[in-house]
Amino acid sequence: MDDDLVAEAARYFADACSASGHALSSPNGPSCRCEALAARLDADNKTRFDAQTFDVSKAFLKVDGPDAFPSAEWPLPALMRTVVDEITEPPWATKYPAKRMVRVTKALAHIGELGLPPDALVRVGLARHLRLMITSFVIAHFRFNDAAKPSSPVPEVQDWLDLALSCLDSSATGQQTLPNDDLLSVVPALWRGGFSDKIDDWLQTACIRDIVAWQLDAEPHDALTEEDLNIRGGREAILWIMDRFSQTHHSTWHRTSLYWELRFSSNPEATAAEAGLPVSTLSQRPSHTGLIVEAIVSRASFALDHETAVDDITHDQLKNQVLFLLQRGFTAKAVTTLRTVLRTYPGLNEVRSMLAFCLISIDPTEALSVIERVRPEAMLPSELISINKISALWRMGEAQSARKLLETLLPSFSEKLEYLLWQPDDLAVKPGSQLRIASLTAKKWASQALAALPPLDDVKQD
């Protein structure tokens, strides 16, 4: 933008106007507003510059190095980064777990002094982050260990693995008791199943020390009041404060945080009061209305395709949930979920593609019409859309059309990416039967499909 040029032009004009005894602008004489305008634009330009060049990690330049112990003199961004970075790191992976504990608890205490209750930050603000990191950590153990009985020499890690195994055990619906070779079913089961609930329980009941230490077998916390767990602005305000003091770029903020920021930039006192934090704390990061409006605008189109789908569920979680339902035969439930999301966000192209995929199994004709409205994009290559189209035709009993289309498109299929697809062998059997999901590249799927589809000449039209 040319804001700096505008400010400079106003200054230039004000100087000339003053020199002329304000004859340049108006008959107002000494009450001419040229000076005031130049001063306002100049201040605005400076705020914008400060906000634009603000960098969370620079806060560490003002402390005795990022490895020091947090003190009351630390700026909030340095405290916040220390907590966010270190609490989400597995304690066993750090070189000095005891030092990590002191750093995080000290930082939390000072954040509390600045007005944000530590329990609210950890149990509410960081809940999703912690759940994500712990689950990823456990999944990594399943992946690189014997998936049927992953083990660790660290007892605290073993506790998490045992918990995960017991949750998988009880969530399996008779088909299989243990995942064994089926990592595909472990992943969504851990994200969405009882395991995720157990982490939530732990986040609510364990004392902060044990949460910081990722200690599953935890001491309960002392009774917490509502004031310990929340601030006046509620969960979204907590996320906003977390975002603005731990994330430099607006593009990685929660969407609701952008709206809080917009209100704050235009009315700091009232917004701080509404959030429930001292304005002095919030002012540790400069804010500029024009800048945040630009962030919201640039986000709006992006958000529709890539961001939150429903409430708190992210795109990946939605995908995992759908997969979880499909693998347990709850296809109709998966379809209902996806339709609900699309009713609110009809622009979610990838969700539409997922819906088409689910429908292939139970209503291939409807699937075909949904596929017509899916457009290819970076995360959704046209070969994937084509395979779903071929699968739908095949499932409808139109084996000849399916084969024809497959043979036409085959040269464009690649071996680069693996997709979750309906198993070709299953599509060959009669409609209505249960389908299985396989992870295959487009080329692999095509070669299996060509083996299972009758050759063109032999297909009789019914």
Ligand SMILES: [Zn+2]
């Ligand atoms: Zn003037």
